[in-house]
Amino acid sequence: MLLIPCPWCGPRAQTEFHYGGDASLRRPALSTARTPADPALVDYVYLRDNPKGLHQEHWQHAAGCGQWLVVARDTRSHAILGSAPPGGDPLSPPGTDDPAA
């Protein structure tokens, strides 16, 4: 069982969360001409770094506060190294990336 630290609710069981995948992806600007073969869009939708080791990923505390968060996790060991609100840095010390601070 993963114990995921929700920035709002504290450590909670993995079964309360929904996995959202790689948090490093950035959707390309929508103003560009989007043909089916637009390489930036294809990369965004389909391609992944798929790292063996540190992975920054989205989770949603779906059965809790409902918020999305970013979790830093080691894909070799499942060890969770930190979490942060979306857009934050899960590896920085707790509190320093609190958007309200």
Add this chain to the structure above:
Amino acid sequence: MQLFSALAVLREGLTGQTGWRRHWRKATPKPRYDTVIVGGGGHGLATAYYLAKRHGITDVAVLERGWIGGGNTGRNTTIVRSNYRVGANPPFYEHALKLWEGLSRELNFNVMFSQRGVLNLAHSPGQLDGYAERGNAMRLHGIDAELLDRDGVAERAPMLDFGRDARFPIEGGLLQPRAGTARHDAVAWGYARAADALGVDIVEDCAVTGLSIDRGRIRGVDTTRGLIAADKVGVAVAGHSSQVMTMAGIRLPIESHVLQAFVTEGLKPMLDTVVTFGAGHFYISQSDKGGLVFGGDLDGYNSYASRGNLPLASDVAGNAMAMMPCVGRLKVLRSWGGVMDMTMDGSPIIAKTPVTGLYLNGGWCYGGFKATPGSGWTFAHTIAQDAPHSLNAAFNLERFATGHLIDERGAGPVPGHQ
């Protein structure tokens, strides 16, 4: 190669089993090969075998980081079937199934292929209609399929819960009689032995650490046992495809996920077919040793850990109890995890890459074992001819950009379809 036969078994029985020899040489890598296959699992070994057997290319090395049979080949639930419906899938998997049917004889190695059938349960009239449509699509491809009503299912698998108060009452099912199971590591051993006999070097304990590429062309591989030059390199390392292909600067439409499997204590024969649950994700068969072998969904997050977590084990057990409550008091003896290449459309990649002479076989999601002979057969063709066979032409890397996805479940670009 020392052939297996009834006579050989008799002779060895009379001489104290002292005459058996190693089934393949412990090869030391040469500095150069025509073709190097990265990955000594079933797919890589089958590729080497068919390169030698069908294409006469014998100056081949298979490089395996660990030992033969120690990776995903030994971690699956051994199910073999071709009950597919979409695009290139049915002919490809049916080709593989036909190779399975002759494989023990072809390799002179008993892979214990048992055509005990795969039965997909339907739990609503709508789902049964869907299976009728799938069965018809299969039959149009020349694949065997039988639609069973509730009584037909009860006849084949009476231990399932046929109560009308079952959580998901059984309405019927789709049976592929020619599908079944095989002894997974025997497949790796059989291909290794047969490839070795044709001159292929099988190099264990040899991890690839880099790909040597010069002006867009492969030159060889860096390994923990030195540099090995090669004109062609085939990568068959599913689970770790991203890790190897990133050495060539190629990002893949793949995420690695963990899939668990479970085995119970041994029982007397009680289940003589493979059954899959239609109201969840669960599949079960009984091994020749008597243990029930079963599994379900991915754990659901990126992982290279080769082990899963309790929530999914609990989910799988819940599926089992809904489908066949009679297993409720069995003890699970073992569980383990395999690392899966999950592609963005659920279908594999057997293709050329942007690097000349570098070929990729991967993206097997959680269905690579059944494809092993067909995968090796088509990958060997792709490497030997520098062009895909018609059976695997659609399993290319470009389909994600061109929109020609092979999305059997119609689930969109989500690895594992969760």
